[in-house]
Amino acid sequence: MRRLAPNLFDVNNRLYAHLLFWVAYYFYRVYMYIEYYEYSPITQFVELPVKVAVVYVHMYFLMPRLLRHKKYFYYGISLISLVFVATVLQSEVVRGMIASGIYQFNPEFLYSPRKFSATASHITMILFVTSAIKIMKDQYLLQQKLQKVESQRLRNELTFLKTQINPHFFFNTLNNLYSLVLNKSDKAADAILKLSSLMEYVIYESDKKKVSLQSEVKHLQDYVELEKLRFGTELKLEMVLPEEVAGYDIPPMLLIPLVENCFKHGKPDKNGLFTINIEATIKGKHLCFSTYNTKVSHPIERGKATSHYGVGLQNVMRRIELIYGKRADFNIKELPESFSLTVQLPLEDQRKEVPLEA
Template sequence: MVFIKFNLTYLLITHNVWPEGPETIDKLTLNYTIDMMMGELYVITFVTAIKITFDFLNEQKRVTDLEKSQLETELLFLKSQISPHFFFNTLNNIYSLSVEKSNKTPKIVLKLSELMRYMLYDTKSKKQSLENEILCIQNYLDLERIRNDDRLEVNMSISGDIHDKEISPVILLTFIENAFKHGVNKNTGKVKIDISFKIKEDYLHFTISNPTPEITKHKDNFNQSSGIGLENVKKRLELGYNKNDYKLSFKNKKNIFVVKLVIKVS
């Protein structure tokens, strides 16, 4: 390239091919060759640095997009686990009532169909309105009231403005379903469930409490929180929210299990 540059400059432009040099030359010299090669090296280095920078940024974007895609795939998988888990437990309840030839069965099937419609068609997006989530919970509570009659006491309170608030679908319902699975189904006699929704600025303060199972072998499993539901929801929170956007805690005191979740819903 230096040879070509020298001859083109000498033949087409000027015989003084190295005006910035220490001497006038009319032939290719070692000093001229070294000087030209150093100049070209600077250009090549600069262009290479730009190329490497763009390649690095493109690779970072590709890795970020891949990680995002993997997170979304994992979230979808976790969400797909919830519905079978939830419906499996409910269908077991319906089966028990059908064996008893209970007249509650048609009402429970109707409520279950409403829940299925919501969970199959309205939970595909990353976020769902808090109002719809609470409505879904109310349908579930109605289903449990029908099934348990007078032995069940449910106190649910809502305070603050729940309009225009969004939350990941089925997050709260998982805690509700877990409370009934362990607090109601594994206890005899009258059972009390307390549920609270409090909106403070951009955060929902959700609390649910239920009695722990009476049977010892169930208590051990319950205290470990090892069921699909709770482990699933903890993983979904980790993947779907920043660490500063939620706080989840469990407390077991005086045979009452309490779940508290503070989560951003703006």
Template sequence: MTAFLKKYSGFLIGLATLLVLTQILSSLKLILIDPDEWLTNTLFFVFWWLVFSFPIYKYKYILQHKLVAYKVLGLSVCLILMVIIDSYFNIPDNPGTIFLLVTLWLGLFYLFIPKFFTKYQRYIIGVYAIILLYFFYVRLSAISFEDYVSNDKETAFALFFLPIPFLILVWVYDQWKWLKTLKADKSKAELELLKTQINPHFFFNTLNNLYSLTVKHSDKAPEVILKLSEMMRYTIYEGKKEFVPLREEVTYLENYIELHKIRYQKKVNIEFSHSIEQEVKVAPLLFIILLENALKHGVESLTDSAYVKIDLSSSNRHIRFSIENNYEPLEINESKGIGLENLKRRLELIYPKTHELNIHKTASTFAVDLKISHQ
């Protein structure tokens, strides 16, 4: 509670200042307060409370920004002129005073939320221009002041305050929309970062493999270069897309498997079965993480009898990818690295609440089942 009062102490100081100033001006008969006009008095009191409080609340900010200080000075001059005109001419509901009052209100609006005001300035100024014209009409065309008070005053003054709740609602919606966009942009940037974490990890491994083949003058080197080129094209161009055809992802995985089969000097059983019923799309470079982990932590840790079983299927509502591999318990690296954590984060961003990722681990096998719902 103390922290709250300290943070918003400017409004308490503004309230105390306004109460003292109201008493002084009322005793000097520079302002007249009609006790029967409780609604008008309350609205005006809240308005002037905000007028006095905001400069105090933003005092340090105003001192650090000269342009803002000049704007506050201009509004202060407007306020002084309004008080002078209202007391000197002694005309109830003076149109000149009301015009300065609206100018002051719009100036405060622009001062404290400039981006919002600039965005909707045509509508805000337009609405208040119409309200001012209506006020001038009813105030100047009235037969007498008593006739104006009895027939039109309440309506005219109510119109000045009517836009305020709508402006507040629009501002709240604008802030909500901005936060939503900010969150979407952050998620997009995070996805791009996650993708860049995948690609170098794979290509460095493949280039090392290619180096070994060229040193040995292997006839398989040209085939590896060709497949690597195809995969690089897919990663660079298709990997940037939000979604790609599932069939293209299958081809990418097949090329990856072939690259590893070429480099292995031992017998490895890699089975990849796939059944795609229709042309569905999926986020690119999701499954490669699981395949890479299976080869790295499974096949490469075993001297013989290594296997990887992969199954990919799709229906009109789901995409299912399952992979299982065996591994050497003594050689398994407990560090998760960027692999699974990367995949989990991407799934949360791309398929929130529409995916299931289940991991099953035994003493010698590791299996992952991923189910993605799509429309």
């Protein structure tokens, strides 16, 4: 997307900004003293180069080389010396105007304690103002840079977290397909097509920011059908999916790992029955997705309830947090012989984009 407004801190724009500042400063000084000095425009114009020089020496030499590196003693000495030299130079400029007949007063007044301290105070004030502007500008640029780095870090993390389906699944499915082919089963051809489609989705579609909910659900169904080949009759599976899912987008590979976790970590219960329930419903502008699976009974250690969830599930939880922030809801319920989760995600119209949240 092209930026509509120019960057104020680009080199060319920065030059214009500096020029505008000094022009504004010049007219401000003329306005302040025109009532007292008839030749204020000339005086301010002649004094301006001294002030410009001292400001840029301070901003681009003393601040970056001494103040930024916390060399406070040397910075203080250098600042005092700079103000002193600038005060003398400005006084000499005015002395030259007196010599040329523009001003009619005793030149010794320029070095009187009152006049000298007033000139030094004014130079110090302009250094303070310009330094404050530079510090605010540097802080703004730093903040912009940090936001850009953080945004890139989150995007890199999201890319990393888009983990593919466990490779063991593909190996196991290929073994099952091999058995089906050997037995000349009618299911072999359909299983190969499903596996091919799923692999294409995992490899090529997972890099996208979003895919259609219809595509995610379709490949979820393919994944479940392939897993059913592995477990055969020992698996009792119930899956309820909405009939109408068109018109919505969702980040890719967000639902499939949730189901993969059921097959990977689920086990038959004490009665020898391996049960998995999958349900997805659309309520208003939200997708409610839940899974349930039986597992081996074992004591749940305090503080370690998520230790057996698997990296895939933890990655999905982190992805949901990064993409949706507080707009999503993720609940997990673990019992000695069962594990269930429910995730509620805001659905986005295909014409809109899901904002990235930190």
